[in-house]
Amino acid sequence: MMLSKDRIGGVLLLLFCLIYAWLSQDIRLLPFQERAAFHARTMPEILSILGIGLALWTIILPGKSERPELGGADWLKAGLFLVLMSAYGFTVRPLGFILSTSLFLMIGYALLGERKLVPLVLASVPLVVAFWVLMTQGLDVFIEPWPGFLRE
Structure with missing residues (x-):
């Protein structure tokens, strides 16, 4: 089995999904939720199963045979990010x-x-304000908008 970009990506996705599935079991359920069909763990479990399936598909099925080329990447920019x-x-x-x-x-x-x-x-501030309004007003999730010295 030749290591290609696709297979390396599949292995990384598989690792991420396995960790995600394992950590999703730490989500606490209330006593009445344990036998419910849909609860706080349902979506993380479904997403991790789908991700594991896609990762295995990517690893097992033959793909491109090109080797990964790491030399052309801008590592300084990646580090800065x-x-x-x-x-x-x-x-x-x-x-x-x-x-x-x-x-x-x-x-x-x-x-x-x-x-x-x-x-x-113009590409940053309106987007952030719109997202903050959506979260606080639409979904009722409190996010502190301002620095501590401006709050009072």
Whole structure:
């Protein structure tokens, strides 16, 4: 069996789905939910089963025979995105959702090559505000929008 890009992706997907399935069993159920047909674990279980099936299909069935080429990837940009995502995780609580997420998107777009400030702001801020409104008003999920010093 030759290792191709597809098979490596399938192995990574299989690993992710197996971990996801295992962690989904940690979701606590209320006593009346244990015998219900649909509960908090149902969708994670279905998604993990579908993902495992697709991953196995990708691994087992013959695909392209090309070898993975890692030399052409922009590893610096990938590393910068990992740093950016980590920084976002650390700043979302102190800076608030709207400011932190807007900065995250603007810096991400800049890393991808956009250099003009107006498109960066127009592609980030309205999207973040619309998502915040959808989550807080439509789905009734509280997300702190502003930094701590602006809250009171």
